[in-house]
Amino acid sequence: MPREYxxxxxxxxxxxxxxxxxxxxxxRTAVRGNLLGALGMLIAIVVTLLDRRIVSYEVIIAGxxxxxxxxxxxxxxxxxxxxxxxxxIFNGFGGGASALAVGAALEEALKGGFIEEIDIVFTxxxxxxxxxxxxxxxxxxxxxxxxxxxxxxxxxxxxGRHAINLALLIVCIALSAWLIVNxxxxxxxxxxxxxxxxxxxxxxxxxxxADMPVVISLLNAYSxxxxxxxxxxxxxxxxxxxxxxVGSAGFILTALMCxxxxxxxxxxxxxxxxxxxxxxxxxxxxxxxxVKSASPEEVAMLLEGARKVIIVPGYGxxxxxxxxxxxxxxxxxxxxxxxxxxxxxxxxxxxxGHMNVLLAEVDIPYDKLxxxxxxxxxxxxxxxxxxxxxxxxxxxxARNSSDPSNPIAGMPILNVDEARSVVVIKxxxxxxxxxxxxxxxxxxxxxxxFSDAKKAIMDLANALKS
Amino acid sequence: MEVFVSALTIFVLALFVGFEVISKVPPLLxxxxxxxxxxxxxxxxxxxLVTSGMKLTTFTTILGLAAVIMATANVVGGFLVTHRMLEMxxxxxxxx
Numbered sequence: 001m002p003r004e005y006x007x008x009x010x011x012x013x014x015x016x017x018x019x020x021x022x023x024x025x026x027x028r029t030a031v032r033g034n035l036l037g038a039l040g041m042l043i044a045i046v047v048t049l050l051d052r053r054i055v056s057y058e059v060i061i062a063g064x065x066x067x068x069x070x071x072x073x074x075x076x077x078x079x080x081x082x083x084x085x086x087x088x089i090f091n092g093f094g095g096g097a098s099a100l101a102v103g104a105a106l107e108e109a110l111k112g113g114f115i116e117e118i119d120i121v122f123t124x125x126x127x128x129x130x131x132x133x134x135x136x137x138x139x140x141x142x143x144x145x146x147x148x149x150x151x152x153x154x155x156x157x158x159x160g161r162h163a164i165n166l167a168l169l170i171v172c173i174a175l176s177a178w179l180i181v182n183x184x185x186x187x188x189x190x191x192x193x194x195x196x197x198x199x200x201x202x203x204x205x206x207x208x209x210a211d212m213p214v215v216i217s218l219l220n221a222y223s224x225x226x227x228x229x230x231x232x233x234x235x236x237x238x239x240x241x242x243x244x245x246v247g248s249a250g251f252i253l254t255a256l257m258c259x260x261x262x263x264x265x266x267x268x269x270x271x272x273x274x275x276x277x278x279x280x281x282x283x284x285x286x287x288x289x290x291v292k293s294a295s296p297e298e299v300a301m302l303l304e305g306a307r308k309v310i311i312v313p314g315y316g317x318x319x320x321x322x323x324x325x326x327x328x329x330x331x332x333x334x335x336x337x338x339x340x341x342x343x344x345x346x347x348x349x350x351x352x353g354h355m356n357v358l359l360a361e362v363d364i365p366y367d368k369l370x371x372x373x374x375x376x377x378x379x380x381x382x383x384x385x386x387x388x389x390x391x392x393x394x395x396x397x398a399r400n401s402s403d404p405s406n407p408i409a410g411m412p413i414l415n416v417d418e419a420r421s422v423v424v425i426k427x428x429x430x431x432x433x434x435x436x437x438x439x440x441x442x443x444x445x446x447x448x449x450f451s452d453a454k455k456a457i458m459d460l461a462n463a464l465k466s
Numbered sequence: 467m468e469v470f471v472s473a474l475t476i477f478v479l480a481l482f483v484g485f486e487v488i489s490k491v492p493p494l495l496x497x498x499x500x501x502x503x504x505x506x507x508x509x510x511x512x513x514x515l516v517t518s519g520m521k522l523t524t525f526t527t528i529l530g531l532a533a534v535i536m537a538t539a540n541v542v543g544g545f546l547v548t549h550r551m552l553e554m555x556x557x558x559x560x561x562x
Contacts, residue, residue, distance in 0.1 A: 018487060025491045045511065054516060063530070063535045067541075074477070074543050101510060104517045112482050226489040241480040245483065352500060
């Protein structure tokens, strides 16, 4: 097929992607949107296979089959609680594929087997694509390992890490410059990809688990930009368009997540928040004698007398897999005419929208899942708030403190302390990810139910039934 | 230079389209948005296909194969997992 026709089909694929993303903005149309995106991808792949330059299909078919199997198995086997890791690993695949493919294109171009000339646009975009692709590959790998619990989730801080990172970046830029000035062999490119891969590891290792929503969003943006860079190398419009669409999605989510924590991107990336944990004495001065512990039966009685209950889920819910009993508890409360809603903090969990997916999985209607700004005025009229496995996102210190040493100062929170009573289901008084004590636990209207989240909810439901 | 400017035009305009379209997605659907966008970033597969089918040297063939595997896993896995998630949001209204 002549190149003009192929490009027309690429345009069609790009339109599918744009409309597909647009349809993702409502739960009713989102399934169609995703299918449209997949259709666009299919169109792009099929017309590409008709390219005259392809002389052998064995490698392509082998790659497609193996890749599709890996992808399908991972997509179907993964439990919903593992979604952040799954997205991270797919992200890494995308970035890695761009880095390798750009390298292969460079090898070909150097052998003269390429239709484009090696000019400055080619080398600059190859270098950029390799750099970002390399960072995205290993960075996503580290994010995956952290989320999967294969390595320490808390920040790992190397001495002099800023200097090391800066030095690695300078080496990358120098190797890129070598490639750009003297594009006669591919060694500088591969060295640069290796250094970028090391940099990707070092950039993500000092970032703690609770900051993963930002990291995953940012890596998502990187994999898009790497694909766009690949498009510049091949002068291929569908790659450029799709890459920049994904890039903007990632950057928007990154900005939203940072805003939801009232922190700058630089602070999330480089400050190593989450390493300092409150000392016993600090916590004692806040908690001493003021924390009231309750049994499931007492909490059940409280719930029976309520008209409106708001449930605030956090990462603890995902860890304990407590979403299933939460659904039973919700049904039970609703069958008694009690209104139940869910308050979702933007950074609850390990990726944007994590809690929504888990609650949708257990068939809780999405119109009960309320965003922070929407639900915050409602706490005043709420009888009982159940906080399940959340901590920092309901810490009143974030609202009241301007102390710069407080890592969550100024972070918008769910104002659960305004409710008539708050029940916090938590295993202990241990601090949340930010490492600071939570005065909510010592508040007059707060009861602690010390237990594993899943067991506590099941006990609550049983107590309600009897 | 002409090619460069037209590529740049496409790139910048697509960034704006992306911002307009994606900023309307509610937080409810941020996870599927991310994994769906992620699947689209597997478009890099299109570039890898041509490269790996040209059979230039063994080295480029191996690189091409690895890139095709990774990109295909990204595309197939990304769309499937997004579909799985969206089905959960989708079926709700009909059931009720």
